[in-house]
Amino acid sequence: MDVNQPKQEHLLALKVMRLTKPTLFTNIPVTCEERDLPGNLFNQLMKDDPSTVNGAETLMLGEMLTLPQNFGNIFLGETFSSYISVHNDSNQIVKDILVKADLQTSSQRLNLSASSAAVAELKPDCCIDDVIHHEVKEIGTHILVCAVSYTTQMGEKMYFRKFFKFQVLKPLDVKTKFYNAETDEVFLEAQIQNITTSPMFMEKVSLEPSIMYNVAELNTVDTAGERASTFGSRTHLQPMDTRQYLYCLKPKQEFAEKAGVIKGVTVIGKLDIVWKTNLGERGRLQTSQLQRMAPGYGDVRLSLETIPDTVNLEEPFDITCKITNCSERTMDLVLEMCNTNSIHWCGVSGRQLGKLHPSSSLHLALTLLSSVQGLQSVSGLRLTDTFLKRTYEYDDIAQVCVISSEVKKES
């Protein structure tokens, strides 16, 4: 019912095509032998076919490039490229043509046109071409809005727009998990799953640590001086497959010293992922800052520096403890050592350790022995802050394997 809307033929036509990478043509090899009925006919047909590989016609994957056949999928982090062609379909010269390409996302509108200058005139059967590129940074609906304005020979100003909508999908699923080691090291396990429908070549998966940490990637194995990937020769990730990457983060010296600094929620860093798909189509994503809750140590932290793994029954052995003041105030500490039914401490209990300032630590060598064989838990240390009359208990701080001395001799 376009009664009061006379149909208006535009002089210009706007065409848009997404430029995904071209694909390689594959042919279907059908061969026969000299003695078969067709003789060398089939082989000759394949030789004459320009899409086969010269000299290796049976090879399916040819060299002929074909243009993309459909819009395909586009994923976050990939680059959206598109050909925009404005063609003068009429037989008259059109003037002052302005082509504008905007990309509307759910949050913003971006101008993608290479030039914003108007073209003075366009002769019949001529084109204005533009290839636009945009790295996709948002998920969800995107609309490419192409607007064309021009002036006809009659001086009439004309304008039309076209919309092209596409969905940007999420390519990867990333999950992380932290392990806190006793030694202040943090291990990060990252699972990266390919949730697209095509294989992905993982070019780079790296952890960019925050300023507090140094990172060691644990995704290669040293064999005979060569660093081989833990994923073997398989460099790509099949659809729905998940890879697990492992990183070890060590606090930098200056931060490790000040024990109080790494406390509570800390920023660890972010994962940087670069992948490639068909003919080098590239995608890159980063995670947001990974955060972890540093284990809380209360006001006073007692950590073990050295301990033997195996000791003899009823023979004294030494351990070294490190006591760190994690609180904001100076402490005056007294150490008590309480025996358990297997662990017996040597030395004086209730000795003064002196004043300990915030974020400082002291090392303590202790001697003890075990009266029971087997895996024994080192427990029974008590620190009392004489200012606040508060006692901190340290049980199960380490385990040690206790064996009979005769067994050890034999072995």
Add this chain to the structure above:
Amino acid sequence: MESNGSNAKDAKSASDEEDSGDRVQQKTREDILFHEETIDLGGDEFESEGNETISEDSNNFIDKLNEQMMESVIISDSPNNSEDDTGELGCLQEIVEQMEAKDNQKTAAEVSKEAFLSNESETEHEETPKDISEIGTDDQASLKEESIQEAVKEELKLINSIPVERRPNNIDESKPEDPISLPSTGKPTPEAEPIPVCTIFSQANNVNTQPQLFLHDGFEPQMVKSPSFSSIIETPVKSNPQVVQPSPSLSKFFGDTVNTNTLASDFFDSFTTSSFISVSNPNASSSVPEQMSSISSTGDSSHASPDPTFSVGNGRTEAGGPPNSLEISQSPKPFSQIQAVFAGSDDAFATALNMSELDRRNDAWLPSEETRNVLISVATQQYSTVFIDKDNLTMPGLKFDNIQGDAVKDLMLRFLGEQAAVKRQVLNANSVEQSFVGLKQLISSKNWRAAVDLCGRLLTAHGQGYGKSGLPTNHTTDSLQLWFVRLALLVKLSLFQNAEMEFEPFGNLDQPDLYYEYYPHVYPGRKGSMVPFSMRILHAELPQYLGNPQESLDRLHGMKIVCTKILENLEQGLAEDGSMTNIAQENRQASVQLWRSRLGRVMYSMANCLLMMKMEKSTELPSQTAATLEACFTFDCEFSLALSDYVLAVDAYHTVIKYYPQQEPQLLSGIGRIFLQIGDIKTAEKYFQDVEKATHKLDGLQSQIMVLMNRAFLHLGQNNFAEAHRFFTEILRIDSSNAVANNNAAVCLLYLGKLKDSLRQLEGMVQQDPKHYLHESVLFNLTTMYELESSRSMQKKQALLEAVALKEGDSFNTQCLKLG
């Protein structure tokens, strides 16, 4: 991101529109380039769920479009076509439901709204309300009524519940302070624990507010964003549902529709009810010429093809040599008994023969144990009855009469009119000699459909025509060659289903009546299989084109075992089949050469098949599959079960190099392209460097071209179309007729924004040598560019059709012209 406030405001304006009844659906259909894009202007979908059907008169309101509507553009979520959408969605939901059921865990569906686009910034561009309507009028012609599926809510629910992961191991002890650890953390529960869904833009409070809904396994969802994207991530983005649409592969695009004919058995009563029949050799006393020209003069069967004179019930045949005609038995003896009767040595038989060297070498094949026993019994017991299970006989017949004629002509009738169509003259089955000579003529003139037809006629003359499937028949060298040609052409025409139908009666190509020994009187002294080796290859390759690469690999593996065994026999000084025949050294050498090249051909097919598997985009590789694959290759190369099909394909191509060392440069380049395709540019480069070391195997020009070609591809992989174009052009400088370089250079030009230049190059190429360059890939590119160039692509495509009509036979794939 917009605030809630602005959302609410927009929602209000949307409902206002609804009140006034102004529902305008705009659909811009952009031919094939962008599929059908659906743009909805109007806010009424905003809060609607379920399906929204455009009413018939929605176009009537185009004139009522006003500026307010332009401000709010609501996008429907139907990507290309609504049916797909719902299909995929349904499927996804099912999965989710299963997962939910499994975990007994209800995930909360956060109701968030469809991404709403407000483009205030746009108002400045709106000049008059009239302009807006032009969006529609521009494509008025192609406007079609179509229902649009709106499934916002379901989809959003999906987002919140999709990646529920099960992790059997609990390894949480080491992190007691996890801020979001839950009661279950640290408790070693053997059951799997689902974890929260990971949306890309998951917010921190998401984790905090609904933790009790999820048990936690310690993994946290991570937000992924583009590195250069900084401003927007802080706010939760209402992510849209991910309806992943697999892009159809090229083969699908060019795929032919297959016509299925009714089964022959519908027309013919079953021959016998007993599963045992007697078999006679109708030609037993008459000498049948073995030459290929035997079916020459006419299609009439009097001379060349023996009558299908199989007797049922009484054992005497008219044509037959009475002594060895075999009788049907009402109470067949058990097979074990038969074996006992015919147990004997084949040595006497084998040595008595004087086969021609060439025949023996080419026809050699190792039958299965069962078939071998039948063949021995046929050879040794000529005066008794041999009972053969009907299931063990090969009874082929045409499954369809005539495949549709000339698609080019049909298109001409449709687009160019009758007058033009009359000019289209191609050979058909009637216009050539009804013989092998005519057949070859049809094949070489690319009239494969007609050639299939002629094969059918010649087979009909042989008694294996339409409807003869399931009826006893006999086989000759010629009949099997005809079948091979017919089936090969069907595959070349991509009529895979048809080929499969007609292949079916041949079983696994190992039935006793497919061996020469089965016809001692027709082929006295001849041994081996009548089935051409190429037909076995064809048979093995076929399932992969029908989506069953596993079956193909199994069959190829079987062939590989036989080839390997034959080579082993030859090395041990035996004949191909393991008998003690004396073979002259030079003949042995020739035989080893032949069988090595055959084994290489099998490996080639395996490699191609493995490559196809990846192209099919098969999302999962079942464990059984992996096992099969491993079995295939333990012989030649070592690798573990976990490796994927790419790696397998590459390894298989490496194996092929061993058998065809002269093809090393091409194959290495091919492997390089495989790596390019998966995006592994570095490895591709490594292979291309290896090629440059191996090019001494080629002549100067060819090696030069190959090196340049590979460099061009490498630049392509690095997104450097300008450099790639430079290398392709360089090839043209030394070999101006190189079709690949021509075509590829043109493709590069398009990516560089030079549509007209690209078109000029392709058109020039097609005009220069239409005989060679009217290739479907080139034409496909050309028509795609025509569509991009102007609205008048139809005329140009029709001009291409005329060019095709002059040069191409009936086998031309008209799909690439996109005349639809």
